[in-house]
Amino acid sequence: MQSTSHAFKDNAHGALADDRLQKALGKMKVGFQDKRTRAVARLPEFDQLRDQSRDIKNHVLEHLDLYLERFEDKVIERGGKVHWCRTPGEARDAILGICRSVDAKIVTKGKSMIAEEIEINDHLEKNGLEPVETDLGEYIIQLRKEAPSHIIAPAVHLNKEDVAETFMKIHTTLDPKRSLEEPRALVNEAREMLRQKFLAADVGITGANFLIAETGSTVIVTNEGNGDLTQTLPKVHIVLASLEKIVPTLEDASTILRVLARSATGQEFSSYTTFSTGPRRPEDLDGPEQFHVVLLDNGRTGMLGTEFQEMLRCIRCGACMNHCPVYGAVGGHAYGWVYPGPMGSVLTPSLIGVQEAGHLPNASTFCGKCESVCPMRIPLPKMMRHWREREYQNKMSPQAFRNGLSVWAWFAKRPKLYRLASKLAMGVLGGLGRRKGRFRSLPLAGGWTGGRDMPAPEGKTFHQLWAERQANSSSPGKKAA
Amino acid sequence: MSEARTQILSGIRRSLKRDGASPEMTAVVDDRLRGHQRNLVPQRSALSASDKVDLFVSMVTEVAGTVDRLPNLSRVPHAVADYLASQNLPAEVKVAPDPRLEAVPWDKRPTLTVTRGRAEDRDLTSVTAAFAGIAETGTLMMLSGPEHPTTLNMMPDTHIVVLRADQIVGSYEDGWDAVRGRNKDMPRTVNFITGPSRTGDIEQTLQLGAHGPRRLHILLIDGAGV
Numbered sequence: 001m002q003s004t005s006h007a008f009k010d011n012a013h014g015a016l017a018d019d020r021l022q023k024a025l026g027k028m029k030v031g032f033q034d035k036r037t038r039a040v041a042r043l044p045e046f047d048q049l050r051d052q053s054r055d056i057k058n059h060v061l062e063h064l065d066l067y068l069e070r071f072e073d074k075v076i077e078r079g080g081k082v083h084w085c086r087t088p089g090e091a092r093d094a095i096l097g098i099c100r101s102v103d104a105k106i107v108t109k110g111k112s113m114i115a116e117e118i119e120i121n122d123h124l125e126k127n128g129l130e131p132v133e134t135d136l137g138e139y140i141i142q143l144r145k146e147a148p149s150h151i152i153a154p155a156v157h158l159n160k161e162d163v164a165e166t167f168m169k170i171h172t173t174l175d176p177k178r179s180l181e182e183p184r185a186l187v188n189e190a191r192e193m194l195r196q197k198f199l200a201a202d203v204g205i206t207g208a209n210f211l212i213a214e215t216g217s218t219v220i221v222t223n224e225g226n227g228d229l230t231q232t233l234p235k236v237h238i239v240l241a242s243l244e245k246i247v248p249t250l251e252d253a254s255t256i257l258r259v260l261a262r263s264a265t266g267q268e269f270s271s272y273t274t275f276s277t278g279p280r281r282p283e284d285l286d287g288p289e290q291f292h293v294v295l296l297d298n299g300r301t302g303m304l305g306t307e308f309q310e311m312l313r314c315i316r317c318g319a320c321m322n323h324c325p326v327y328g329a330v331g332g333h334a335y336g337w338v339y340p341g342p343m344g345s346v347l348t349p350s351l352i353g354v355q356e357a358g359h360l361p362n363a364s365t366f367c368g369k370c371e372s373v374c375p376m377r378i379p380l381p382k383m384m385r386h387w388r389e390r391e392y393q394n395k396m397s398p399q400a401f402r403n404g405l406s407v408w409a410w411f412a413k414r415p416k417l418y419r420l421a422s423k424l425a426m427g428v429l430g431g432l433g434r435r436k437g438r439f440r441s442l443p444l445a446g447g448w449t450g451g452r453d454m455p456a457p458e459g460k461t462f463h464q465l466w467a468e469r470q471a472n473s474s475s476p477g478k479k480a481a
Numbered sequence: 482m483s484e485a486r487t488q489i490l491s492g493i494r495r496s497l498k499r500d501g502a503s504p505e506m507t508a509v510v511d512d513r514l515r516g517h518q519r520n521l522v523p524q525r526s527a528l529s530a531s532d533k534v535d536l537f538v539s540m541v542t543e544v545a546g547t548v549d550r551l552p553n554l555s556r557v558p559h560a561v562a563d564y565l566a567s568q569n570l571p572a573e574v575k576v577a578p579d580p581r582l583e584a585v586p587w588d589k590r591p592t593l594t595v596t597r598g599r600a601e602d603r604d605l606t607s608v609t610a611a612f613a614g615i616a617e618t619g620t621l622m623m624l625s626g627p628e629h630p631t632t633l634n635m636m637p638d639t640h641i642v643v644l645r646a647d648q649i650v651g652s653y654e655d656g657w658d659a660v661r662g663r664n665k666d667m668p669r670t671v672n673f674i675t676g677p678s679r680t681g682d683i684e685q686t687l688q689l690g691a692h693g694p695r696r697l698h699i700l701l702i703d704g705a706g707v
Contacts, residue, residue: 024684027684027685028685031681031685032685043523043525044523044524045521045523045524048521049520049521049523052520052521056520059513062497063502063506063509063510064493064497065490065493065494065497065502066502066506066507066510067510068489068490068493069490070510070511070514078666078667084483084485084486084489085485086485086488086489090485134692135682136680136682136683136691137680137682140682153681153682153685154682155682155683156685159684160683160684163683183683183684183686183688184688186683187680187683187688187690187691190691191690191691191692194692195602195692198692199602213514214514214517215667217667217671223678223679223680223681223691224678224679224680224691224692224693225635225678225691225692225693225694226691226692228631228634228635228672228693229635229636229692229693232631232632232635232670233632243489248510248513248514249513249514249516249517249518250517250657251517251518251519251520251654251657252520254520254652254653254654254657255520255521257653258523265681267544268540268543268544268618268619268675269618269620269673269675270675271544271674271675271676271677271678271679271693272672272673272674272675272678272693273620273672273673273675274670274671274672274673275667275670275671275673276669276670277666277667277668277669277670277671278669279669280625280669281626281668281669283626283627284625284626284627284630284669285578285598285599285627285630285632286599286600286625286630286631286632287625287630287631287669287670295489297489297492301489301492301493301496302492302496303496304493304496304497305496305497305498306496
């Protein structure tokens with residue numbers, strides 16, 4: 001998709017002023033967080049499983065070439081084919097080539113973030129094919145010509161009234177007086193409409209949560225069952241996956257599966273976890289006749305061996321965005337590209353460049369919640385700091401910001417002067433603001449006071465308060481908290 | 482061998498600062514792939530056989546699946562017909578052409594229409610066996626093959642599964658051991674099925690039957706045979 005990440009600030013302002021979006025985000029936050037907390041509490045080994053999941057992926061990344069070769073051998077052995085693609089363009093060509101070889105018209109799709117990354121729908125449409133999203137959320141946003149706003153809940157920014165409006169507008173063959181007030185009615189209608197597409201499709205494209213080197217299997221995890229119909233009914237099954245999805249064995253996949261659903265939706269396990277290995281066997285009564293794996297790099301091998309290697313452990317559960325105060329305030333579209341939230345703030349600059357996406361690593365309060373819930377223990381805040389450093393080194397941050405930082409740094413390197421200056425500043429601000437206790441506007445702080453008042457300092461600096469606290473706690477019988 | 486393949490693999494080695502793979506590295510990888518070593522398996526499912534069955538049933542129930550415990554296979558036709566009646570569904574089933582279901586005396590309920598094969602769009606209810614039940618999360622493990630077309634798991638509105646209690650294992654890993662124990666290739670599809678199809682895509686409200694079955698009903702056979 002076309003990135004608007006460079007416009008993050010404007011996007012975020014727009015999102016904050018959007019009442020419908022704010023209503024939808026309000027519902028999301030409580031749901032995901034509570035459910036995850038409950039699921040984690042029920043599994044005493046959860047943190048140990050996180051450690052092991054991290055170790056599995058670390059091991060894989062260090063041996064990535066070997067596991068990919070083993071995986072390909074197995075896929076070929078079972079009658080499938082692997083298409084190696086360096087760029088989105090190569091992946092699009094590979095997919096279109098397969099579709100054309102069977103004279104495909106309708107292509108059903110399971111949910112895949114890589115599909116968004118390579119903009120496959122546009123490409124297929126331009127070439128006269130009809131791509132049909134079958135995940136309910138993806139279907140809704142495809143009809144609305146929008147991008148997903150969340151990696152596991154693509155339509156989380158919409159309310160049911162929005163969906164009803166869209167279905168009324170697009171499903172013109174149905175009774176215009178029908179009631180679409182209840183979510184049940186919306187789900188039933190989508191099921192009816194999409195069932196016909198499943199049956200008519202020539203090619204089904206799914207993503208992959210895992211690729212398994214031991215068996216050459218690809219794995220999808222869904223709740224709806226749309227991925228299974230996508231890959232079982234058409235003649236051709238194409239799996240579109242990025243190359244870091246690989247794990248060694250069925251046991252390793254099982255370990256990571258235990259942390260995936262719990263982190264994502266707070267379920268013990270998703271409804272459908274499906275392992276697909278090659279095309280249908282000669283004696284089978286159903287299943288696809290062809291099995292293709294389109295394996296995409298798109299800059300990922302360049303992240304190996306850098307400070308961003310650990311990002312390649314990500315299993316796309318969405319826990320980081322479900323718990324992020326910034327995502328919770330502005331939603332996914334503000335981030336401007338495929339991957340929103342903290343994982344997007346780290347990954348997007350790697351994939352499309354820090355020039356385009358440099359704002360994203362700054363869209364963080366550094367509260368650390370994302371890292372604390374990440375099932376793969378990815379140090380997201382640390383990596384956002386790496387990007388900020390690069391941004392500074394490349395002189396990409398605004399001049400006023402850089403000047404301010406230089407002034408601060410000059411004082412910070414001179415502790416006596418720093419303490420004196422901050423003491424003076426706090427004293428003056430405290431005095432000025434004593435009557436009202438807050439400031440409605442302040443020089444150089446318009447970004448803050450434009451939306452809210454600035455509380456006036458009470459007159460003492462942190463250093464002073466700390467010193468007093470230490471003095472108190474060092475007296476006998478007392479202990480620092 | 483494509484140019485992209487060569488470049489991607491050499492790019493990985495360059496990033497990892499090595500030329501190729503040492504024999505030691507290759508051995509580590511191949512041992513790991515052959516060894517099927519287990520990682521930590523949660524204690525939850527380390528139970529006696531009967532407790533595993535109880536855990537399986539309670540986990541299935543938690544995800545809106547239903548379980549009917551039967552003493553033997555001869556009860557299956559009655560259980561199916563009664564269940565369909567209770568749900569106001571037509572007495573018609575598409576049954577998997579599975580030797581494990583051969584012993585079911587369907588003619589004991591002559592009003593039940595039984596056909597066999599893969600699922601078609603018009604089939605409202607399917608009956609299949611299962612390869613295993615996994616107690617840990619109330620998960621059914623299904624292997625595709627001529628005796629178990631995958632479409633039967635996914636297309637009908639109602640999926641009825643016949644499972645023997647002694648097929649219930651503790652963990653996913655136990656399930657994989659059983660798959661390997663067949664000494665056959667991986668089937669085209671292994672489905673792990675945990676409750677009926679669902680979606681939360683509209684305002685996070687749970688709706689069953691998004692694309693797959695709305696109802697998952699398990700007939701759990703406690704005795705060994707007919």
